[in-house]
Amino acid sequence: MQDAAGSARGAGAGRRPPDAAPQRRVRRIRLADAGAAVSVAVCELDDPAFGCYTWPSALVLAATVFCGRTQLRGMRVLELGAGTGLAGLVLARLGVASQVVLTDHPALDRVLGNLRDSVRLNGLDGAGVPSAGRADVLVRPLAWGDFATGEMADLVGESGFDVILGADVMYDPKDFEALLATVAFVLERSPPHAVFVTAYQERSSRRSVQALLDKWGLRARQVGPDPLEMRAWLESALQSEMSGALRGGDRAIMLDGLRFEPEDGVPLQAGLDSIFVFEIRRNNAP
Helix, strand or coil: CCCCCCCCCCCCCCCCCCCCCCCEEEEEEEEECCCCEEEEEEEEECCCCHHHCCCHHHHHHHHHHHHCHHHHCCCEEEECCCCCCHHHHHHHHHCCCCEEEEEECCCCHHHHHHHHHHHHHCCCCCECCCCCCCCEEEEEECCCCCCCCCHHHHHHCCCCCCEEEEECCCCCHHHHHHHHHHHHHHHHCCCCCCEEEEEEECCCCCCCCHHHHHHCCEEEEEECCCHHHHHHHHHCCEEEEEEECHHHCCCCEEECCEEECCCCCCCCCCCHHHEEEEEEEECCCC
């Protein structure tokens, strides 16, 4: 989630006094089905920056890549606006991808630092050194639409990426074109099969990116379950629990099969019924 201005959203955002150090918590999420299981820990901060919290779309995207893991074996994966990096970390922990690069805005030092903490917490050093059964993981700053510095071209390199991930990256309409321009840039320099997979939470039925897709030579289609089936679909694969030092430690409860600790009183699944998963490709891609 790119949020260079560091503005707040969601229940509880901005309650911390400006001179107080942000509190840290660890959210532990386990995904499992008949074929595999993976446990991922993500660090979160009591901070108004969007990327310091794991939003519902990240859970949906993580479950999407987990269920599609056999199709991602050996692929290079780039996560845009990674925030806490849940989806990318799931792939890294599974060890199916050859490389996972987690990115967020260069101005968000605290978000990037928190992301590196999550990488280390999962036994991944974040320096691009693979470990046994784990993907090569990198954490890098990346500003959408910034083509002048050459940093994006350096990151993409000569071979590009097979898969681009983005959870709730279409939040602020002013960022839509920069995001899609970045996606088009990466896809153009990637193999023909390359795809952008994004979990999008609908907040207004009046929003449309069709004109921007046309402008940047992209096409989109909905994949995965219908949002009305999303809750049951997630519950079949995902168990979540949180641990940490917030307000007396563990106070986990059960809600519709998902285990979580609602420190701010907002259920972890809030908004799941309005989340869609899309894949975006180049118009000339097969």
